[in-house]
Amino acid sequence: MKYNLGALIVGLLFAIGLGLSGILQPANIIGFLDVFGKWNPTLLxxxxxxxxxxxxxxxxxxxxKTPMFSKDWFIPTRQEITPALVIGSLIFGIGWGLGGYCPTVSVTSLASFETRPLIVFVSIIFGMLLFGFLDKKMNLKSKLE
Structure with missing residues (x-):
């Protein structure tokens, strides 16, 4: 229970920070990514x-010795750059640029009850399910590692 309450508090604090920073506004994201057009550097x-x-x-x-809200540390140990990392990063960046939302922001923006964040969120879930299906059929993870 203590861990769930801690995660809820941290998640709410993070969501408030996202809202105050303006990152929940797709126009700000697209403006930030448009470095050769009307670049908006405020997200810096x-x-x-x-x-x-x-x-x-x-x-x-x-x-x-241990985190405040968990029993163990979850620190990544891999340091190599793999094809899976590069491909996943490219897909993430393209999706972020096209939709104007990263995954975390799309979840937070669901509270706005607007259609656009819902479409982005559903697309993210669909992409994850599609990868899981293709990975089972074609063993993609081992081929990309």
């Missing part, structure tokens, strides 16, 4: 703030 401040907070708190938090 959001990114700088997030990286700064993470840089400071990560060093402090990692001094603990």
């Amino acid at each position: 401040f959001t990114m700088a703030g997030a990286v700064g907070v993470h840089f400071i708190t990560y060093k402090l938090i990692r001094k603990r």
